[in-house]
Amino acid sequence: xxxxxxxxxxxxxxxxxxxxxxxxxxxxxxxxxxxxxxxxxxxxxxxxxxxxxxxxxxxxxxxxxxxxxxxxxxxxxxxxxxxxxxxxxxxxxxxxxxxxxxxxxxxxxxxxxxxxxxxxxxxxxxxxxxxxxxxxxxxxxxxxxxxxxxxxxxxxxxxxxxxxxxxxxxxxxxxxxxxxxxxxxxxxxxxxxxxxxxxxxxxxxxxxxxxxxxxxxxxxxxxxxxxxxxxxxxxxxxxxxxxxxxxxxxxxxxxxxxxxxxxxxxxxxxxxxxxxxxxxxxxxxxxxxxxxxxxxxxxxxxxxxxxxxxxxxxxxxxxxxxx
Numbered sequence: 001x002x003x004x005x006x007x008x009x010x011x012x013x014x015x016x017x018x019x020x021x022x023x024x025x026x027x028x029x030x031x032x033x034x035x036x037x038x039x040x041x042x043x044x045x046x047x048x049x050x051x052x053x054x055x056x057x058x059x060x061x062x063x064x065x066x067x068x069x070x071x072x073x074x075x076x077x078x079x080x081x082x083x084x085x086x087x088x089x090x091x092x093x094x095x096x097x098x099x100x101x102x103x104x105x106x107x108x109x110x111x112x113x114x115x116x117x118x119x120x121x122x123x124x125x126x127x128x129x130x131x132x133x134x135x136x137x138x139x140x141x142x143x144x145x146x147x148x149x150x151x152x153x154x155x156x157x158x159x160x161x162x163x164x165x166x167x168x169x170x171x172x173x174x175x176x177x178x179x180x181x182x183x184x185x186x187x188x189x190x191x192x193x194x195x196x197x198x199x200x201x202x203x204x205x206x207x208x209x210x211x212x213x214x215x216x217x218x219x220x221x222x223x224x225x226x227x228x229x230x231x232x233x234x235x236x237x238x239x240x241x242x243x244x245x246x247x248x249x250x251x252x253x254x255x256x257x258x259x260x261x262x263x264x265x266x267x268x269x270x271x272x273x274x275x276x277x278x279x280x281x282x283x284x285x286x287x288x289x290x291x292x293x294x295x296x297x298x299x300x301x302x303x304x305x306x307x308x309x310x311x312x313x314x315x316x317x318x319x320x321x322x323x
Contacts, residue, residue: 003290004057005037008103013052016100017041020107021089022050034292035059035222040110050086050107055222057102063145065104066094068221071138071199080133081217083111113210113217121250127209127216127236128254134218135200135229136259143199149227151188154275158282159184165285169303172310179313180278186320187271195228195265204232230265234272271323274316281309 014024023044031038037054055065069085073096076084085096086107092099096106119127147153159180162168168176201208201218202225210217225231236251237244255261284300287293299305 005054008037008054012100013039013041013054016098016103016105017043017050017052017107019090019100020098034287034296049110051110053106053108055104060104061145062093062097062104064147065097067143067145067199068224069094069096069106071141071143071224072096072221074141075134075137078133078137080137081130081215082134082221083108083217083219111210111217111219113212113219115206115209116211117206119247121246123211123216124236124247124250125254128251129257130216130218130254131204131232132255132258135198135232138199139259141199143224143226146199147225148197149202149225149231149272149275150191151184151271151275154279155180155184155187158275158278161282161286162278165288167285167288167301168306172303172306176306176310176313179310179317183274183278183313183317183320186317186323187274190268190271190323195230195262195268197226197228199224200227200229200232202227202231205235228265228268229261230268231272233261234266234269267323270316270319274313274320277309277312277316 010026010028013028014026017024022041025042025044027042029040031040031051033053036056039052039054040049041052042049072082072085075082086109087095088098088107091097092104098105098107116123159177162180163173163177201221201223203220203223204218208218208220210219233251233255237247239247252261284293284297288297288300293300
């Protein structure tokens with residue numbers, strides 16, 4: 001069967017960089033990415049490697065990718081810590097966006113940083129300052145072409161996708177449809193309220209926040225969506241209620257130095273968690289014919305996975321019953 005990246009061979013990657021005026025050595029290292037393909041490309045001479053990102057064909061329209069790049073450039077120019085894509089000699093749609101049909105691609109300088117699974121109070125304040133500044137910039141931009149995070153886009157469409165694919169066992173399909181539908185019926189009215197959505201990172205978890213001596217840098221804007229600000233915040237806190245209260249206090253000491261926050265939007269935490277779980281299950285199924293997904297999620301087609309997933313969704317429904 002054909003796969004989206006079957007023609008993306010090393011010579012094609014090197015040719016793309018050559019067309020932009022670089023001299024690849026031919027030495028490539030594939031970096032961790034399921035949705036796209038990302039490579040560290042070594043160059044001739046005493047030159048730092050570049051990171052080449054090739055987008056999944058057909059996932060986003062050109063104007064959707066352009067919005068991502070416009071946001072990154074605006075953030076970089078405002079000195080918000082993100083990794084700025086390189087301007088290209090030959091571009092399509094935007095100066096940092098290249099195209100070698102069917103692949104859109106971009107180049108980044110190599111960036112050094114590491115994930116931190118636990119943050120000190122000072123680092124929480126630092127991260128709060130970063131996200132407050134970031135939200136000020138993205139709120140000011142006229143982002144028109146990114147997906148809006150709603151019960152429809154992340155929930156109902158994902159349920160349709162799960163039921164359309166053969167991976168969920170027949171014995172559990174009715175239960176899956178019933179429980180997920182009940183969750184979405186609870187969630188849907190919450191998104192009719194005006195939470196003042198705007199362009200946010202969309203996938204703001206610790207794996208996408210890299211730290212070095214200069215502090216935190218936010219990476220991977222591939223899932224940027226139009227959503228309430230809480231979408232970039234709810235995944236940052238963990239532990240019991242007292243621990244989370246302390247973490248939030250420190251985070252918002254930093255965030256609210258730059259931007260006010262509607263604390264009432266924390267009511268969306270469990271709805272957003274539920275939507276993320278449903279969307280993730282559907283996403284694996286939509287990609288499961290690719291070997292990289294079969295290796296990463298070998299349990300996906302097993303009955304046990306779907307039993308556990310159903311149990312988790314039932315637990316989420318219990319958390320939503322008060323809405």
